[in-house]
Amino acid sequence: MSEPTISDQRAIIDRRALATKVEALASEQGAKARPEVVAALKEALETGRAEMERRLEAKPSAGHAIAGGYSFLVDQLVRVIHEYVTSYVYPAANRSSGERLAVMAVGGYGRSEMAPQSDVDIAFLVGERRNAWCEQVVEAMLYLLWDLGLKVGHSTRTLDEAIRLAKDDLTIRTSLLEGRYVWGDRELYEEGERRFTLEVVKGNERAFLSQKLEERNARHKKMGDSRYVVEPNIKDGKGGLRDLQTLYWIGKFIHRVRSASELVDAGLMTANEYRTFRRAERFLLAVRCHMHAITGRAEDRLTFDLQRRVAERMNFADRPGKSAVERFMQFYFLQVKHVGSLTGIFLAHIEDDLAQRAARGGFFATFRQKPRSVKGYRVFGGRIAAPSDDYFRKDPVRLVEIFQVAEADGLEIHPETMRQAARDAKLIDGDIREDKRANALFVELLSGRNDPETVLRWMNEAGVFGRFVPDFGKVNAQMQFDMYHHYTVDEHTIRAIGLLSQIEKGELKSDHPRATRLIHKVASRRVAYVAALLHDIAKGRGGDHSVLGAEVAHELCPRFGLSQTETELVAWLVLNHLLMSHTAQKRDLTDPKTIEDFVGQVQSIERLRHLAILTAVDIRAVGPGTWNSWKGQLLGELYDSASERLRLGHMRHGREQKVAAKKDQVSQDLGDKAGLVESLGDIFGDAYWIAEPLDIIALNLVHYDAARKMEHELSVHCEYYEARGATLVTVIAADHPGLFYRIAGGIHLAGGNIIDARIHTTRTGWALDNFLVQDPHGQPFSEEQQLERLKTSIADALANRVDLTPKLAQRPLPHSRSKAFDVSPRVLFDNKASNRFTVIEVNARDRPALLNRLARVLFESRLVVHSAHITNYGERAVDTFYVTDLTGGKLLEGERQNRIEAQLVEAASDALQARLEDA
CATH class of the missing domain: 3.30.460.10 (Beta Polymerase, domain 2)
Known part of the structure; x- marks a missing residue:
């Protein structure tokens, strides 16, 4: 340049x-x-x-x-x-x-x-x-x-x-x-x-500007339309090198500048902004050079494995609570944030300049739209502007006020005023932070009725947000070094607030019907918005961010003007913001003890409503595709069971009543096949009737009846199960030890990921196992060819026609980049989570057929698996098993538990995977 x-x-x-x-x-x-x-x-x-x-x-x-x-x-x-x-x-x-x-x-x-x-x-x-x-x-x-x-x-x-x-x-x-x-x-x-x-060039300046901006917007859309994606494209991504080049191209075309420094002479940048421009450009060019040097090719995507190596080459070091790679990426995101701010100011100057040129020479030269005044600010052409250069210096509370007015009135902030706000943000000191009017304005903006997400993002880019809420400033541009989170912490938080606003306006009713209802039933809507702001506020400090975040909430909420009751509720929500998703995805919701324990922590309907809303926006704000109908269904089941228990003080029906009611409902659903409930109902124990949803029971009974009449030794049924965004795979076979791990192996060989499994044995010795399966991208198998492949693969695995271990080791891991992360296997045993079962939770790196390997260890350890629940967080998998020993008892602490733990850790380890791949 x-x-x-x-x-x-x-x-x-x-x-x-x-x-x-x-x-x-x-x-x-x-x-x-x-x-x-x-x-x-x-x-x-x-x-x-x-x-x-x-x-x-x-x-x-x-x-x-x-x-x-x-x-x-x-x-x-x-x-x-x-x-x-x-x-x-x-x-x-x-x-x-x-x-x-x-x-x-x-x-x-x-x-x-x-x-x-x-x-x-x-x-x-x-x-x-x-x-x-x-x-x-x-x-x-x-x-x-x-x-x-x-x-x-x-x-x-x-x-x-x-x-x-x-x-x-x-x-x-x-x-x-x-x-x-x-x-x-x-x-x-x-x-x-x-x-x-x-x-x-001459006479085509405006056309060039609009074409370049159109080109830039299309490029951003293709790259994820956020400068805070965790694997950014350093060249074409938002805030990347191409955006800096676009500024230069526009400046060169319209103002004939020969170098970037001449943009200052043309009045398009201040000297300070030019230094910021050069600093960002220097850093991005250096990162790109390192990426090329490491890979030996023209690589522009800053992937997880490259991030670690570039951070090392650029001499970033670990600090308490933050690894070198997280510090490097935080610096990267701060640079692209500066590029974004510069772009807005620069383009506004160009637009104003072209408008003035047109006005000077055109028919409308004498026509001027009159600016109006709103609360002391100038409003002109849909933009709000400070009336003078010292407006914020006279009263720094205005640095918060202008954003609140912009949100309330649906206005854009003039780039020159954004420049002023960025310059004067340093005026926000302890006194301004404690100012009652400033805090009232901030909470009003945060819970605004129009578009708080966009205006909070502007406030963040001007540096005002982080100055007014220093705890938020600490997570500014902070990356979460994993494959689950798609955005930096500040971007994830602002998106969560935006989603909450959309839910309140009814714009996401089809995906979040429950949250859309609940947001209008809570006693304090501002609790919902403040909890969304603070739920991840303590990330990157070392220690449990939920515990540390609750401490931050106790400090900040009174400052924001929240009552003691509201403060206690926000702090509780921040402390427990992962409780509902972890319970729904990792525990058996048909086990009464699961609901008892969950309700014991929640304790009130108001907390439950807020927790359900916060959980929905938190999961969805993680990134595209993280919210799906399966998660929605699980969270809905947990909410309904807990709500009933909290409202009535007990579960409405006892075990016998629940089974009888389900049998009646299934009879109605089966219509002319209602007799199956009478003839087969007692073959399946109470646990089956409580565990399975009505529609799956109806399918199972028809399937089981047909299989027995045809005297099939093995019957596999696969169908797209729309209600849960997955494929339902039902296997009926003579029960024998090792059946579960073999079925899991067959499903993995066909390219399927198991997201839930329920294992049942009839009183006549037949196994009926239900699996919910998705492809590696979280989508169901729905085409006939895919369903046939699943059936064949399961049949081959059960008939020993394939040697599962080497075949599974050869399957490629869908997230090969997961090797950039350190994921040490952990095994937890819990005898308190269920009255009947021992709950075993295994945390490990996601890999081909992990479930098959773990299930095999449990089989070889003579444990019976009654249900399995599988959750993925990017590169990390959490597999939970409800087990008993062969006599139906729990697995007690002692030498046997220690031995099984060691075997499960070995099965989930990288070392075993490497040995299998080599073999």
Whole structure:
């Protein structure tokens, strides 16, 4: 963007020495010198690259110097190659006016921003018409560049063609806009520059701006439309290098600037903003250079495994509560946040500038829309602005007020005022934080009725949010280094608040019908919004963020003006915000003890309502696809059971009444097959009738009856189960030890992930097992071919037609990037969670057939699995088993439990996986 200063250039490449060597070879050997010329060029390239790698290692953050150094290296090689080709390969003593050739660097190369594996983008500019000499020279130069192993993007155009195409094609227009002279006919290049300004740029400024913004928005959408995704694209993602380049392109097109520093002279940036611009650009360029150096390819996606390695190379170190990689990514997100703020201010300046130009010369030059005043602020064209430069300095509470007014009245904040707010945010001190009016305004904004999410994001980008709530400032741009969370903590929190607002307005009723009802029943809606703000506020401090967050809530809520009752409720919600999701996903909801324990912690309907709402927005704000109908169903079942228990003081029906009521309902649902309940009802024990939903019982009875009439030794039924967003797989077989782990293995071999399993044995010795299955992307199997594959695979596993262990070890892990994380297996035994069963919970790295392996250990340990519940958190899996010993008793503490724990840890370990893969 601006010509980089490159120190000790000859250490990178000595062009004179290289040119002298090439001339000597060509003079002596003529055309036969080519292999030796290539060798000399290659040696110079490799020496230059080695020098740049050394410099990157010595100064790992010097993005401009490194990117400029690589460009300088290529420049010198191109110049030597051009001279060699035009002097010795295709010399032309008396060139005609048409035989003119200029070599231009375009793209990243044109900006002098090259990472180690970047493409070399070259435009060859030809004089009046294409001719044989020019084509021969271009071809010879390209072959030499290719022989060096460089990836070359190239075009050859006459001056007229280049100008014509630039008028029609945005990509070509942008490419020529940043074209840089490298070698050849300088007069031709300068003529092209003049014509480009006169014929392409002049009069097309507004069109270029709108096209560039459209292009930028489309790119953002493709990349996830947030600058806070945890595996960002450093080049094309929001706030990345391409956004910085877009600012420069627009500035260059509209204000004819030649370097980024001239954006200050044009009044588009302050000197301070320019420093921020350069700092962000330097850091992003450095990160990109490290990524290329590590991977050996043009890699732009900052994946989890790369994050750790780049952090190490850039000398980030661990700190209490934050690992080196989390500190590196927090710095990264702060830089892209600065890019976002700069973009808003810059574009507003450009728009105002163009509007003023149009007004000066147009029909409406004398027409001015009158600004109105709202609470002392100027409102004009849907934007709110501070009336003077010292407005916030006179009363810093206004730094909160302006955002509240913007949210309440549905206004945008003028970028110049955003700039003022960012500049004056430091005025928010302890007195302002304790100011009653400021806190009332903040809570009003937080629980605003229009769009609190967008306005809180503006407040965060201006730096006002973190100053007013310093605890929030600590999680600003903080990454959560795992594959479950898609966003930084501050972005996740702001999204959760936005989702809560959408639920309150009824906009998410189809996905969250229960939360949509409950939000209008709670005693204090601001409790819901403050709890959403504070639920993750203590992440990254070391220790349990729920416990630490509850302490923060006790401090902050009184400051926000919440009553003691509201404060206690918010603190309880923050402390227990994971309770409902963990209970629903990891425990057997048909076990009365599960509900008893949950209700014992919740204790009131008001807490339950708030917890259900907070749980829904927290899960959904994690990222796309984390909320699904299966989670909704589980949370709904838990809510309904707990609500009934809290309202009545007991469960409405005892065990016998519950079974009788379910049998009556299933009889009605079965219609003309109602007799199956009478004939088969007693074959299945009470546990079956309590555990299974009505629709699954009806399916099971029909299936079981048909299988027995046909005397099938094995019957497998698969169907898409829409209510839970999964595929229901029912297996009926003669019960025998090891059945569960074999079925699990068969499902895994067919590419299925088991998300829930219930294991039943009839009084006649037949096993009936129900599994809910999804593909590796969390989607159900629904096509006939997929369902057949599941059936065949289960049948093969049960008939011992496949050797499960080696076959399963060969299956690829859907999240291969999970190896970037340290996940040590942990096993917990709980004899208090159920009156009848021992609950075993295994936390481990997600991998192929983990469930099969764990179930096999339980089988070999002579334990009976009654139900299994499987939860995935990105790279981490949590598998929970309800088990008894062969006599139906619990597994007591002691040597046997210790032995089983060791075997389960071994089965879930990385070491075992590696041994199996090697075998």
